[in-house]
Amino acid sequence: MWKFSNIRPVLFHRCGGFHLRSKLWKETACYSHQGSLIASMALGIIILKKRYTVSKYASIALVSLGIFICTFMSAKQVSSLSTTSKEEEEESISAFLWWLLGIAALTFALLMSARMGIFQETLYKKFGKHSKEALFYNHALPIPGFLLLAPDIYRHALLFSQSEPFQIPGFGLSLPIMWFYLIMNVITQYVCIRGVFILTTECTSLTVTLVVTLRKFVSLIFSILYFRNTFTVWHWIGTFIVFVGTLMYTEVWNNVRSLQDGKGKKDEKKQE
Numbered sequence: 145m146w147k148f149s150n151i152r153p154v155l156f157h158r159c160g161g162f163h164l165r166s167k168l169w170k171e172t173a174c175y176s177h178q179g180s181l182i183a184s185m186a187l188g189i190i191i192l193k194k195r196y197t198v199s200k201y202a203s204i205a206l207v208s209l210g211i212f213i214c215t216f217m218s219a220k221q222v223s224s225l226s227t228t229s230k231e232e233e234e235e236s237i238s239a240f241l242w243w244l245l246g247i248a249a250l251t252f253a254l255l256m257s258a259r260m261g262i263f264q265e266t267l268y269k270k271f272g273k274h275s276k277e278a279l280f281y282n283h284a285l286p287i288p289g290f291l292l293l294a295p296d297i298y299r300h301a302l303l304f305s306q307s308e309p310f311q312i313p314g315f316g317l318s319l320p321i322m323w324f325y326l327i328m329n330v331i332t333q334y335v336c337i338r339g340v341f342i343l344t345t346e347c348t349s350l351t352v353t354l355v356v357t358l359r360k361f362v363s364l365i366f367s368i369l370y371f372r373n374t375f376t377v378w379h380w381i382g383t384f385i386v387f388v389g390t391l392m393y394t395e396v397w398n399n400v401r402s403l404q405d406g407k408g409k410k411d412e413k414k415q416e
Contacts, residue, residue, distance in 0.1 A: 179251070181208055183258040184353040191262055199392050206389030207354065211361050213382030261349030273345035279338065354393060361386055 181204050188194045264278065290297065303322075310321035336359075343352050365383065368375055 179254045180257065180353050181350075181357055183254045184261060184350050187255070187258045187262055188348075188350055191259075192266075199395070203389045203392035204350075204354075206385050206392065207357065208389075210382040210385030210387075210389060211357065211364075213385065214361070214364060214379050217376055217378040217382070258349070258353070261344070261352060264344050265349045268345050275338075275341040275345045278344070279341045282341075354390075358386070358390060 185196070185201075185204055189196075267278075268274075304326065305320055305323070307320040307322040309318045310324045311318050312324065340352065340356060343355060347355075365379075367373075368379065
């Protein structure tokens with residue numbers, strides 16, 4: 145019987161093929177989370193000539209720092225094999241080179257992603273808020289590119305079909321469990337990306353980037369708890385910093401003060 149563990153070496157090979165894959169992959173993910181916010185703010189200042197308040201700069205710095213702490217501490221918990229032989233040393237060097245290549249590619253992707261967010265923001269201001277149209281073209285145009293991966297997709301489709309059957313509750317239908325996971329993933333991804341594209345029509349690119357980054361952070365915390373990884377004091381500190389940074393960005397305290405001032409003025413008028 146085919147099992148998911150059979151596909152795991154294939155996935156790890158795609159990520160670079162090395163023993164300390166998990167550690168470097170998580171550190172790269174950490175770089176991605178905090179880099180997207182910084183790139184979005186930097187390009188907003190350069191291209192759109194935006195100027196942010198000190199609280200906005202501080203909030204982005206705090207959110208980035210908190211995510212860095214949580215992701216980095218999770219990466220440190222992943223044990224890597226010690227390099228004792230020549231082959232292991234060569235493998236580690238190869239892993240490091242793949243990591244550098246990944247960082248370079250990720251930096252380029254972050255800048256392009258931030259630039260696309262700014263482009264969408266200006267596009268909506270000029271031509272109106274059409275999130276469905278943008279969602280369609282963003283996902284329809286890249287489809288021909290998947291033809292380059294057709295053999296790999298076909299091979300994995302066969303592997304999925306060989307997975308153990310799963311009975312869908314309430315429908316009385318049975319299908320391979322990996323296909324069920326894929327369908328559920330597509331549905332949830334559609335709901336998520338649909339919400340993001342609606343958000344791009346209502347908020348600035350920096351706000352959208354912050355919301356998406358916070359969603360990734362929540363996923364990280366959920367995975368730590370779900371897979372019962374150690375949730376250290378550093379994780380609590382990182383989570384607290386992210387929470388404070390988010391409150392600073394949304395200016396919750398200023399809104400609370402304005403509400404209190406408004407209530408105070410109403411009470412004074414009533415007394416008069």
